[in-house]
Amino acid sequence: MRVAEAVERAAGRLSAARLASPRVDAELLAAYVLGIPRGRLATAERFTSAQAKRYAALIEQRATRVPLQHLTGKAPFRYLELDVGPGVFVPRPETEVLVEWGLRWLRAIREASPPPRSFLAGTSARDCAFLVVDLCAGSGAIAASVATEARDTTVYAVEREPDALKWLRRNVLGLGVTVVEGDATDPDVLSELDGQVDLVLCNPPYVPEIGAAGLPAEVTRHDPSVAVFGGTDGLDVIRPLIGRFATLLRPGGAVAVEHEDVHAYVVPTLVHVDGRFVDVEVHHDLAQRPRFTTARRAGEP
Numbered sequence: 001m002r003v004a005e006a007v008e009r010a011a012g013r014l015s016a017a018r019l020a021s022p023r024v025d026a027e028l029l030a031a032y033v034l035g036i037p038r039g040r041l042a043t044a045e046r047f048t049s050a051q052a053k054r055y056a057a058l059i060e061q062r063a064t065r066v067p068l069q070h071l072t073g074k075a076p077f078r079y080l081e082l083d084v085g086p087g088v089f090v091p092r093p094e095t096e097v098l099v100e101w102g103l104r105w106l107r108a109i110r111e112a113s114p115p116p117r118s119f120l121a122g123t124s125a126r127d128c129a130f131l132v133v134d135l136c137a138g139s140g141a142i143a144a145s146v147a148t149e150a151r152d153t154t155v156y157a158v159e160r161e162p163d164a165l166k167w168l169r170r171n172v173l174g175l176g177v178t179v180v181e182g183d184a185t186d187p188d189v190l191s192e193l194d195g196q197v198d199l200v201l202c203n204p205p206y207v208p209e210i211g212a213a214g215l216p217a218e219v220t221r222h223d224p225s226v227a228v229f230g231g232t233d234g235l236d237v238i239r240p241l242i243g244r245f246a247t248l249l250r251p252g253g254a255v256a257v258e259h260e261d262v263h264a265y266v267v268p269t270l271v272h273v274d275g276r277f278v279d280v281e282v283h284h285d286l287a288q289r290p291r292f293t294t295a296r297r298a299g300e301p
């Protein structure tokens, strides 16, 4: 079967199923079946009959709202392709912006002063590094990006859910990231780093349960609910995390925490009210929605 024809038909099928980007999904799945990048699709002439059959099956699965990333097993995130599937939250483009903020912050302090200090000499492959903690790590999108894009970092990733931990361990393999199994809100988890961390990055579950009805089936049926929902008002995990940010960070250290756009007032207010932060700011995502709050731990570095 001709590839162009199959893609055309698949895009129509996905459009009828009311997907947001039917053509892109049809092309990405065709490229996946052919084992080529999407940009080379125009050069592909025909599917073998086995490929055509596989493609049709994948399109049907996508039409029933199985996430594209679960079908291909991969989720692009910044410069990485992460392994994803059932049991782990599919990383989103808005979180790339949070990571970008964190990397810029590291760059700024790197330029302003020499590397911070020898961190736990002998316990890390890099003995002179910025200490970065990813709380609620999921697939490891944040931790793996920091570890690969800022080589002078020692990165810890905390995740509580056993299913997500499997993907996390797989995605950070060989990157020198320390995976910690535990509740990110528990003061005992990573307490050995209290007062020493340069940067905390965090994308916790934050969708209010009352907002579940408005979510697409890809999220409600396929993202783990513990990864998405933060209790009735969405703040059940963020509230106790704010205290953890304050105790983990060294004076002058920074935090960036992702949140729901409707929490663009309440999250910075909670951070202010904690009393241990300065420079509290809200930042926007690529769609110009207020998406994450940053702050610096009070005190002289």
Ligand SMILES: C[S@@+](CC[C@H](N)C(=O)[O-])C[C@H]1O[C@@H](n2cnc3c(N)ncnc32)[C@H](O)[C@@H]1O
Binding pocket: 089, 090, 091, 092, 095, 135, 136, 137, 138, 139, 140, 141, 142, 158, 159, 160, 161, 164, 182, 183, 184, 185, 202, 203, 204, 205, 206, 226, 227, 228, 237
């Ligand atoms: C929104 S997902 C974010 C995953 C990843 N950081 C990302 O940006 O794609 C939230 C993650 O936090 C985990 N999680 C939820 N509550 C937690 C807690 N109290 N402690 C540690 N991890 C938690 C969930 O299992 C899920 O993997």
